[in-house]
Amino acid sequence: MASDAKTATSLWSGGGSPYAIGSKKFGMWLFIVSDMLTFTALLVAYTYLRMSTATWPTPFAFSPSIIFSTVMTLVLLSSSLTMVMAVHSMSHGDRGKTVKWILATMVFGSAFVILHMMEWMHLIRDEKVTPFSNPWGEPLFGATFFGITGLHMTHVTIGVIYLGIIAAGVGRGKFTYEDVEVSGLYWHFVDLVWMFVFPLIYLMSVKM
Amino acid sequence: MNAALAPPPSAPTPSETPTHYLNASYGFRSWLLTLDHKRIALLYLASITLFFFIGGFYAVLVRLELVTPAGDLMSAENYNTAFTLHGVVMIFFFLIPSIPAVLGNFLIPIMIGARDLAFPKLNLLSWYIYMVGGMVAAYALFTGGVDTGWTLYAPYSSTYSNSNVTATAIAAFITGFSSILTGLNFVVTIHKMRAPGLTWFRLPLFVWAHYATSVIQVLGTPVLAITLVLLILERSFGFGFFDPARGGDPVLFQHLFWFYSHPAVYIMILPSMGVISELVTCFSRKKVFGYGFIAMSSVAIAVLGFLVWGHHMFVSGQSVYAGMVFSILSFMVGIPSAIKVFNWTATMYKGSISYSTPMIYAFGFIGLFTIGGLTGLFLANLGLDIHLHDTYFVVAHFHYIMVGGAVMGYLGGIHYWWPKMTGRLYPEGWARFSALVLFVGFNLTFFPQFLLGYMGMPRRYHAYPEEFQVLNVMSSAGASILGVGYLIPMIYLFWSMRYGRLAPENPWGAKGLEWTTPSPPTTFNFDETPVVTEEAYEYVKEEKH
Ligand code: HEM
Ligand SMILES: [Cu+2]
Numbered sequence: 001m002a003s004d005a006k007t008a009t010s011l012w013s014g015g016g017s018p019y020a021i022g023s024k025k026f027g028m029w030l031f032i033v034s035d036m037l038t039f040t041a042l043l044v045a046y047t048y049l050r051m052s053t054a055t056w057p058t059p060f061a062f063s064p065s066i067i068f069s070t071v072m073t074l075v076l077l078s079s080s081l082t083m084v085m086a087v088h089s090m091s092h093g094d095r096g097k098t099v100k101w102i103l104a105t106m107v108f109g110s111a112f113v114i115l116h117m118m119e120w121m122h123l124i125r126d127e128k129v130t131p132f133s134n135p136w137g138e139p140l141f142g143a144t145f146f147g148i149t150g151l152h153m154t155h156v157t158i159g160v161i162y163l164g165i166i167a168a169g170v171g172r173g174k175f176t177y178e179d180v181e182v183s184g185l186y187w188h189f190v191d192l193v194w195m196f197v198f199p200l201i202y203l204m205s206v207k208m
Numbered sequence: 209m210n211a212a213l214a215p216p217p218s219a220p221t222p223s224e225t226p227t228h229y230l231n232a233s234y235g236f237r238s239w240l241l242t243l244d245h246k247r248i249a250l251l252y253l254a255s256i257t258l259f260f261f262i263g264g265f266y267a268v269l270v271r272l273e274l275v276t277p278a279g280d281l282m283s284a285e286n287y288n289t290a291f292t293l294h295g296v297v298m299i300f301f302f303l304i305p306s307i308p309a310v311l312g313n314f315l316i317p318i319m320i321g322a323r324d325l326a327f328p329k330l331n332l333l334s335w336y337i338y339m340v341g342g343m344v345a346a347y348a349l350f351t352g353g354v355d356t357g358w359t360l361y362a363p364y365s366s367t368y369s370n371s372n373v374t375a376t377a378i379a380a381f382i383t384g385f386s387s388i389l390t391g392l393n394f395v396v397t398i399h400k401m402r403a404p405g406l407t408w409f410r411l412p413l414f415v416w417a418h419y420a421t422s423v424i425q426v427l428g429t430p431v432l433a434i435t436l437v438l439l440i441l442e443r444s445f446g447f448g449f450f451d452p453a454r455g456g457d458p459v460l461f462q463h464l465f466w467f468y469s470h471p472a473v474y475i476m477i478l479p480s481m482g483v484i485s486e487l488v489t490c491f492s493r494k495k496v497f498g499y500g501f502i503a504m505s506s507v508a509i510a511v512l513g514f515l516v517w518g519h520h521m522f523v524s525g526q527s528v529y530a531g532m533v534f535s536i537l538s539f540m541v542g543i544p545s546a547i548k549v550f551n552w553t554a555t556m557y558k559g560s561i562s563y564s565t566p567m568i569y570a571f572g573f574i575g576l577f578t579i580g581g582l583t584g585l586f587l588a589n590l591g592l593d594i595h596l597h598d599t600y601f602v603v604a605h606f607h608y609i610m611v612g613g614a615v616m617g618y619l620g621g622i623h624y625w626w627p628k629m630t631g632r633l634y635p636e637g638w639a640r641f642s643a644l645v646l647f648v649g650f651n652l653t654f655f656p657q658f659l660l661g662y663m664g665m666p667r668r669y670h671a672y673p674e675e676f677q678v679l680n681v682m683s684s685a686g687a688s689i690l691g692v693g694y695l696i697p698m699i700y701l702f703w704s705m706r707y708g709r710l711a712p713e714n715p716w717g718a719k720g721l722e723w724t725t726p727s728p729p730t731t732f733n734f735d736e737t738p739v740v741t742e743e744a745y746e747y748v749k750e751e752k753h
Contacts, residue, residue: 023396048457131447
């Protein structure tokens, strides 16, 4: 370890350390920071509009909306756990297990998307909420709701496809540990974004 | 392009022509599928030059219309389209990619002693994304154009305009990704690929400037992207984010737009400042004065630049207190910019200055940027801006920085590194001459606009009161001189690719790793990874006798 640190320092006089992480991983971190700004801008816009609208509706009943979205949150959290397991297995070079854990992550991810679509359908059909109108007045409620959750869902969907590519490759002996870890970073990021979307969109709109 | 790069039939063929990145392979595929950062840089050079001329064409239309007070050459709608397309094309398709994508792409790996960028495939992808965005822009342009101003302000863009707003927004959205990926690539490259011995504080200032620029690109561009998405959703599907009738707020659009677009002005100027730092030291034969200050002022500009967007919105109805904070912060951005100007000046002080073409551009940059920056401070005044906002004073301000500053830096850089890029020297006499033509034409074009704006002529109208005519005619006359100033380098640079004298490795006697490679460099830049043992710009001052 000590000698590692020493080479790291001498490398530091040109390259590498103290950011001694691979280029791909570093690139993914930058991408995440960048994408984080996308969501930040959107959530700030949402907050701005909501703050300036005195009559912003808070229509979500505990059942089914909050129960449903809590289940979705748990599903997404579980997917992060299975992703951790996938990265862990890959660090031991166990490609078979890695593929299985990634597949589990994809199942959870897809489940999240399906549950979310059901939630959307429920809102559109039963509650008559669209991006343009809703029974409670402020049309922006629907516009921001579908805009933000839609962008997040797009990210989850892309994540599932991305993991599919990684899983297929890992199964055929392609890709290194770093590739799996990098895909994991993206996945956790998408998960983390939901942890902001969930309280801001759902919990703050509970019917009082 | 290809033909020009094929070995010249007339050139003397030395017994054995060395292989370099230009003659390593031939044919369309070798260019369109290349992963070589230097070839990708040339792909960008060709494409942004094309867009520069498209944008220039619309500038000609604008200046022609403004020769007479009456709106006689074109309708108000067509005039709106002309200045909008000029702005959109110049900003998103020329100036933002210009220095980073051409010079940065070509030079950063060489300057840090690397064989290529960290992600060569991503680099090629960036170019393709840029081209797809450019294609969509061309579509928008040929199917009626867009008339909202490059700022795409809602609610005009979202509700009322009958022009091609959606296509334009999509085009800017797409090229945005090219910008993000380029920035990401540069940051990783600069962190990870430096040659042994090349510590952060030995990096050329050009690299520091690009590092700061890249950070802005990575952090700012996604905000523009989501803003454009909201605009498209609103316009095409009727979401109401910016529409008061549906509870939205047009001022929100301005906040989001300027949160990107103010930092974006630094995307345009910082790389140019990086170029100037190289030119000033090289042609003063002196170590740069205050290296750390110049490097850190780039970073400071990048950070502060994110905090001043509200200075575009003093009259938008944002809170006065917000306006005061934005005003003070805008004054603070002036500090790192001024630090750079002082340091360049101090570098020249007692240097042995040679008036080669790149240095003439550097002089032009320093003078014009100073005027542009100082007038920025006028505009950052809460009270003064109420008078000056949306007048020609603003137009003159940003052209002094973006054309007088950024484009001068770009051309200076192109001249300085041209021998490296092409292996040929350009004709020095013509080059100096055209630099002077540019300087004169530029000032004649834009200085009268300060006066016009101060006297109250608003921007974005195709007609104006009689008393403004003299200054407008001066401006249009200057614009034609400026146009000639751009055409001359186009011609002789093209000419020199074939007929220019062969360039030695280091025609300027400059420091920096790029001058240790052959001109033009080989595909992988260095046969052996160089080891850096000295600080940047260790020029030994020549004693004057
Ligand atoms: C010393 C630093 C600067 C300050 C304090 C400053 C200040 C300002 C202010 C207050 C405005 C708004 C004027 C108005 O609309 O009423 C403005 C407009 C503008 N500035 Fe600057 N500026 C600075 C540097 C730059 C740089 C470096 C660039 C470009 C490379 C730039 C490009 C622009 C552009 C394009 C606009 C007009 C945008 C539009 O409305 O179309 N500025 N500047
Ligand atoms: Cu600004």
